[in-house]
Amino acid sequence: MDYLRRAAARTQAKAMLTILQRDHPGAAERLGDGALDELRQWPGLEVRDVPDDRSGGGCSVSGAYFAGTPAVLAVATSASLARREFTGLHELGHHLQQTVVELMDVLLAEPDGGAALEDAACDAFAADVLLPDTLADRHITAVGPTADDAVALWRASNASRMAACVKASERLPAPGHILILDRDGILAFGASHGLPPLRRGSDQSQVPVLRTALSGQGHAEGRGRLAYRDGAVVGEELYLQTAAMDGYVLAVAVTDLAPWRTFAPSVRYNGPEAASYTCAHCGEDFTSFARACARCESAPCPDCDRCGCDRKVSERQCTACFVVHPAAMFDGASSRCRDCD
Incomplete structure (x- = not known):
């Protein structure tokens, strides 16, 4: 499988913001102040509150997009306001990419028809609206985000944990993930760069470093393999660091260049390949x-x-x-x- 390059999602997200400004002048600022209130005023769109278990599993968020007249942005009601705002913006990203020809052409040129690019660009678009680069620059240095850096970025804004997660993942120095885990070790949200994405709802509680963080104060460091398919399949070994995030645990996982270590050689398999x-x-x-x-x-x-x-x-x-x-x-x-x- 050819995994999505971060640069492609960033480029698509920037194009979405440009089109948003072109077709809806001033909307980016209004969406940043109150996305759902703003979207409820848009003609041709309906923001629909739905139970979390009816929001669909196709997105990285608890929401769904349904094309039609009007188009429906389904947002799970069980989440916090900040999370619902992020979800609404994510689903708006789907609407833009499925209705604007310039954006659709980019998706159609992808080997998988644009499915992976579309969802990743939605996350990047939502994060850009809620967390401008100037704010991220103040909390994440050039070496990349530590777990504490990502939490500090979230605390400095009114954005959701998911938005901070996506924004931090854009600054990863190597292939890896930024993950948000609930206190049971279930993946609430993840943003990946250069590695296969983990499934939302997957159980990561058996990863030793994460288990230590979950059973303690939320802080832990080490190396481990994250779980795919509820533990039946595990990924490659990664450097891991975690931090508490008000009832959740945020984890940064990278193959190498871990920002919290002075020396972090690659732990990826570098043996001979046929x-x-x-x-x-x-x-x-x-x-x-x-x-x-x-x-x-x-x-x-x-x-x-x-x-x-x-x-x-x-x-x-x-x-x-x-x-x-x-x-x-x-x-x-x-x-x-x-x-x-």
């Missing part, structure tokens, strides 16, 4: 750990034990079917291919 080839002689696809030939850049084929060099002399025309086959299709010096014998 390369894929197609044999130029027998046409078989294969993978190999062997060193590739410096001239043809292919490893020896395990079937015919040849690299890709001297391809021309390895072909022969069958005297029965008159088809030119790879040499491996003939037995010894036979003039007839194996299909004709």
Whole structure:
């Protein structure tokens, strides 16, 4: 799977803000002051309060977008006001990307049709409206966010924990996540960069570093593997740091360059990896750990034990079917291919 690059989501979010200002002058400022109140005044939109369990599971937030006339922004009622504001802006992001041609074209150019980019851009768009870069610059240094930095950014604003989470993830110095966990270790929200996103609602309580934070005062450091599919699958080893966040625990997880450590070499697997080839002689696809030939850049084929060099002399025309086959299709010096014998 080709995971979404952070730069693509940031670029799409900036384009969304530009279009918002073009089509709704002054709306960004009004949305920052009170997103749901502002959106309820927009023609062609309906903000609908729904129970959390009916908000749908397709988004990273407790909300959903339904295209139509009017288009519906569904926002879960069980969340705090700040969280509902973030959710409303996230769903507005879906509305913009599904109704503005310039934004739709970007999504359609993606290999997956834009599904991953669309949701990540919604998060970045909502965070940009609620947390301007000037505020983030005051709390997160050039080396990237620690857990305490991300919590401090949240406390300095009126934005939701989710908005602070997304904004902090944009400053990660390496692939990783910013996560918000409830006191049971369930993932309430996560923002990922360069790694597969974790599923909202997944149980992370069995990760030792996080278990220490959850059972104590919220602060812990170490290394560990986060859980995918409720623990049945775990990701690669990451550096982890946590901080208390008023009833929640915020965790920063990165593969390397951990901002809270003076030395944090990569913990990613850097061993040899098999390369894929197609044999130029027998046409078989294969993978190999062997060193590739410096001239043809292919490893020896395990079937015919040849690299890709001297391809021309390895072909022969069958005297029965008159088809030119790879040499491996003939037995010894036979003039007839194996299909004709």
